[in-house]
Amino acid sequence: MATIKDNATILEILTSLSKQRGFVFQSSEIYGGLGSTWDYGPLGVELKRNIKNEWWQFMITSRDNVVGMDAAILMHPDVWKASGHVENFHDPLIDNKVSKKRYRVDHLLEEQNDDIINNLLNTLNIKSAEDKIVSIVSSLIKNQADSGNIMQKSEVIDPHTKEVGEWTNVRQFNLMFKTNIGPVDDSSSIAYLRPETAQGIFVNFQNVQATSRQKLPFGIAQIGKAFRNEITTGNFIFRTREFEQMEMEFFCKPDSTKEWLKFWCDERMKWFESLGINKEKLRLRAHGDDELAHYSSACYDIEYKFDFGWSELEGIADRGTFDLDQHMGASNKKLTYFDQVNNEHLVPAVVEASAGVDRALLTILADAFTQEEVNGESRTVLKLSPKIAPIKVAVFPLMNKNNMPEISQKIVDDIRNSGIASFYDAGGSIGKRYRRQDEAGTPFGITVDHDTLEDNTVTLRDRDTMEQERISIDKIIDVLKTKL
Ligand code: GAP
Numbered sequence: 001m002a003t004i005k006d007n008a009t010i011l012e013i014l015t016s017l018s019k020q021r022g023f024v025f026q027s028s029e030i031y032g033g034l035g036s037t038w039d040y041g042p043l044g045v046e047l048k049r050n051i052k053n054e055w056w057q058f059m060i061t062s063r064d065n066v067v068g069m070d071a072a073i074l075m076h077p078d079v080w081k082a083s084g085h086v087e088n089f090h091d092p093l094i095d096n097k098v099s100k101k102r103y104r105v106d107h108l109l110e111e112q113n114d115d116i117i118n119n120l121l122n123t124l125n126i127k128s129a130e131d132k133i134v135s136i137v138s139s140l141i142k143n144q145a146d147s148g149n150i151m152q153k154s155e156v157i158d159p160h161t162k163e164v165g166e167w168t169n170v171r172q173f174n175l176m177f178k179t180n181i182g183p184v185d186d187s188s189s190i191a192y193l194r195p196e197t198a199q200g201i202f203v204n205f206q207n208v209q210a211t212s213r214q215k216l217p218f219g220i221a222q223i224g225k226a227f228r229n230e231i232t233t234g235n236f237i238f239r240t241r242e243f244e245q246m247e248m249e250f251f252c253k254p255d256s257t258k259e260w261l262k263f264w265c266d267e268r269m270k271w272f273e274s275l276g277i278n279k280e281k282l283r284l285r286a287h288g289d290d291e292l293a294h295y296s297s298a299c300y301d302i303e304y305k306f307d308f309g310w311s312e313l314e315g316i317a318d319r320g321t322f323d324l325d326q327h328m329g330a331s332n333k334k335l336t337y338f339d340q341v342n343n344e345h346l347v348p349a350v351v352e353a354s355a356g357v358d359r360a361l362l363t364i365l366a367d368a369f370t371q372e373e374v375n376g377e378s379r380t381v382l383k384l385s386p387k388i389a390p391i392k393v394a395v396f397p398l399m400n401k402n403n404m405p406e407i408s409q410k411i412v413d414d415i416r417n418s419g420i421a422s423f424y425d426a427g428g429s430i431g432k433r434y435r436r437q438d439e440a441g442t443p444f445g446i447t448v449d450h451d452t453l454e455d456n457t458v459t460l461r462d463r464d465t466m467e468q469e470r471i472s473i474d475k476i477i478d479v480l481k482t483k484l
Contacts, residue, residue, distance in 0.1 A: 010307045011236045014365050017380070021440050023047065023365070024237060036230065036240045043440055044361070046390030046421065048244075051275070051360050052223050054388060055246045058271050059221050059353075066219035066248060067212045071200020073193060073225060080176065080192050082330035083199050083323065088294040090172035091231050092137055094151065096158045096165035103158075104232045105140060105170055109133045111159050119154035130288035138290055140170045175228045177241075193227035198352060200224075201249045202323040205335050205348075209251075216337055216348055217252035217260065223357065235308060237358040244357035249319075251337070251348035257318045258298075260351040265300050265316050268353050272302060272313065272360075276385030277367045281305040295322040302355075304363045313363055314355035321347045364388065368441060374466070382441030383464055386484050391442045393480060394423045396433050398449040408448045411458070411476060418477045420484065438463055444480065 008016075018024040022041035026033040040048055060068045080086050092105040109117065110133060120136045121129070124143070129135035140147040151167040158165035177193040180186075194200065201208075201220045208220050223246045230241055237243075252260050265284055272282055287299040299317040303310040324335045324347050336345045368382040386392060395412045397404035405426055415422040423442070425433045430447065437445055445461040451470070452458055459468040460479065471479050 010366055010369060011238075014362070014369060015236050017369075017439060018044065018236075018365070021436075036234070037242055038237050038240060038358075043390040047364070047384075047388060047441075048357060048361055050388040050390070051357060051364070052244075052246065054275065055223065055271070055355070055357075056221075058267075058274070059219075059246075059248055063219075065214065065217065066221055066250075067208060067214060069201065069204060069208055069220055069222050070224065071197065071204060071222060073227075074179075074181070074191050075194060075199060075203070077190055077192060078330055079199050079203060079327075080195075082326040083202075084294050084326065085176060085192075085195060086174070089175050089195060091175055092141055092170050093173045093231060094148070094170050095168045096161070097168060098166045099158050099161045101158060101160045102231065106133050106137050107232050108156065108159070109136060112156055116155055116157065120150070120156070123150050123154050129290070131291060134288065134290045137170075141172070144169055144171070173229075173231060175230065177227045177229050194225075195228050196226050196354070197222050197224045197245045197247045198249060198354065199323070201247070202327055202335075202350075203331075205251070205324060206333070209337065216339065217250060217256065219248045219250040221246075221248035223247075235306075235311075237362050238306075238311065240358060243359075245354060246357055246360075247352065247354045249323075250351045250353070252351065253346070254321060254349040257320065257349045257351055261298060261300070261316065261318050264351055264353050265302075268302055268314055268316055268355070272304075272363075275360075275364060275388060276383075277304070277363060281367065283310065285310070293317070295319050304367075306363075306366060311359075313359050314353065317352045317354070319350040319352050321349050323350060324348065379435065379438060381438040381463060384441035384443070386443040389441045389443050390421065391423045391437070391440060392420050392484055393444040393446060394425055394433070394437045394442050395446045396424075396430060396448070397426050398430060398447055400426055402450075402453060404448045404452070407452060407473075408446075411446060411448070411473060415477060415480065418481075420477070420480055434461065444483065446476065 021043055023044035025039045025041055027037035027039050028034045060066050093102060094105050095102045117132055121132060124136060124139040126135050126139060147170040148167040155164045176195050179191050179193060180189040181191045182189050201222060223244060225242060226245045227242050230239055250260055250264060269284060273279055281304055283303050285301045285303055292299055296317040297320055299315055301312040302314040304313050328335050337348050338345050368384045370381050370383050372379050393415060395408045397408040409424060412422050412424040434445055443463045447459045456473050457470045458473060460471050461468045
């Protein structure tokens, strides 16, 4: 069973449980690990696949106006110039010359008290701000040459030393990972690992529209890896340097983006709720003007209330015609749409829904994690929705004799062959075996016992209520299918 120290945060608990049960391991662990990269184990990869399948079903398979694609991770470097990522995809950094600690400025400011934030607002002459930290950061960047001084005069504390820092000026750090294509390592061979999957969709707009014969409004969606050289990482798999995105770009008439933004915000909230996540811990938050990315004129975040605060799971943004305009300008290729009704060529606008797979998975684990008392003992259980649980049913012989293992193995084989993920476990007491599956989030357990030998029935245990019912062996698959 997972052992949990007192006062551990939910993320510490999940990190430990994930390792013990085989959801997520630290990457390159035997070499001491690599910062903020994680590997998914047997249960983690199944959970991740189930999340992605749910997304694909919800966004693509169930709709006739959204199609899928899968672009390469490496793209022509000019893509990232046109998209604005070479120029704008930065994080503001600052160092304390004394402690040699480096911080992302917004994260550093989040740790300061109200007096220090007010000092900064006064020094920077910021009268009113929807989000004080965002406004301070953008003002520090505008006053870059004097920014270290301003931080020092405002008495910004280094959380490491707990004293006012001797701050360098703020500088912008580009988050894209660079690599080289071919044998020559010079500026002509530079390529980037994509920081978002979206650009693969924009540059293929014509190819996909022409071959799928979609008419406006329609969406193009994909799931794939993205890479960002994040400065401050942490919170387990919440912010990592390599992660997966599930993105959809919805192309529509430029005067209809407001309506589609609302539509996709509602749809995307429904999707998170459909995974069994507690509605009370989900919210939609509009970005203030000073938070908007360089390409976006309006944006909403879907956020979850983690124990480290409300945090973004997905961004839904009005990107207007920015991306197609930029790529048309830079490539000299037409990325327009011919509207047959009005007999005109137009550049479609885009509403984007961009979610992180790893964040969705972390949310699902955090939300499902439950510790309860059962008969005076503590029980850890992941109350995962059956449709995304990595294993749907575990089968146990009560004893390793009297033909019970053989009957159990045959049941597991039949369940597997019907397409339901199942697991055979004959090791340890039946109580221990139930607890292991509770921690793995397996919604159902089947036990072959003495009565089975008499009447061909088994017990079916429900993970959450722990209630057991007797069902006949030949009804198992039908019963499971109705429950899943
Ligand atoms: N195409 C738009 C875009 O990439 P974003 O808000 O930068 O927008 C979208 O990223 C989503 O991708 C986020 O809501 C988050 O779920 C996920 N994401 C972004 N950076 C991440 C990171 N470093 N680690 C894990 N997930 C990340």
